[in-house]
Amino acid sequence: MSAQLAVFFILAAMAVAGAVSLIVQRHPIHSALSLIVVMAALAGLYLLLEAEFIAAIQIIVYAGAIMVLFVFVIMLLNAGVEERTSLSRTAFYAGVPLAMFLLVELAYRVERASGPMAAQPSPAAATRGLAMLLFQDFAFPFEATSILILIAILGAIVLAKRDV
Amino acid sequence: MVPISYYIALSAILFGLGVTAFVFKRNIITIFMAIELMLNAVNLAFVAFSRALGQLQGQVFVFFVIVVAAAEAAVGLGIVILIARNRQSLNVERINLLKL
Numbered sequence: 001m002s003a004q005l006a007v008f009f010i011l012a013a014m015a016v017a018g019a020v021s022l023i024v025q026r027h028p029i030h031s032a033l034s035l036i037v038v039m040a041a042l043a044g045l046y047l048l049l050e051a052e053f054i055a056a057i058q059i060i061v062y063a064g065a066i067m068v069l070f071v072f073v074i075m076l077l078n079a080g081v082e083e084r085t086s087l088s089r090t091a092f093y094a095g096v097p098l099a100m101f102l103l104v105e106l107a108y109r110v111e112r113a114s115g116p117m118a119a120q121p122s123p124a125a126a127t128r129g130l131a132m133l134l135f136q137d138f139a140f141p142f143e144a145t146s147i148l149i150l151i152a153i154l155g156a157i158v159l160a161k162r163d164v
Numbered sequence: 165m166v167p168i169s170y171y172i173a174l175s176a177i178l179f180g181l182g183v184t185a186f187v188f189k190r191n192i193i194t195i196f197m198a199i200e201l202m203l204n205a206v207n208l209a210f211v212a213f214s215r216a217l218g219q220l221q222g223q224v225f226v227f228f229v230i231v232v233a234a235a236e237a238a239v240g241l242g243i244v245i246l247i248a249r250n251r252q253s254l255n256v257e258r259i260n261l262l263k264l
Contacts, residue, residue, distance in 0.1 A: 159242035
């Protein structure tokens, strides 16, 4: 087993364990911390895939900004332990077979998707190429996202205002 | 070298766990986190395919997914705060105003 494969399995185990922990934990703050573990493991996987820029913004934006927002809201609302309620019978009997079907279908696709990896340019060239794509070919969508963020900020302020 | 199918399998597993959390959790903030988990699983598939095909467009899409996730978290948590203020509960079972 090569070193890359070993690193992949360690990070993948971390990610899956974090995701399972998110489901099992009853307290929202524990779920949030589990999700941060998943995101850190995914950042490591992005480094393994030679996507350095994506790994950096995964840590800075996802694990940093978004999850801090989540933890902040959980503490602000003083969210307690989740109440346990009985699941609906329809959800159980329809959901479990459908989940199995989805898993089988995904496994079938994965089996057919395997192929050799293409050669990748050096890290500096890859990040440079990403910047070229982002600011030339995708310049208009990039500018459009700034308007999206502005509208999201306005929406959040309007929603959180006390007298609406 | 790690085969691409391993990454896609991990992405599928994480997406499935995200769906499971989305269906089984009762706290509205945890349901939001399940959505973030699913977005992360999709991002992993994007980056893996980008690496396998030797093209960078996939990473640009991941960039946009992260931007949209940030906007979604800002608006969504605003809605959560509003719900918690009006209904005094974060349990989705209690948020049934539109239920027949």
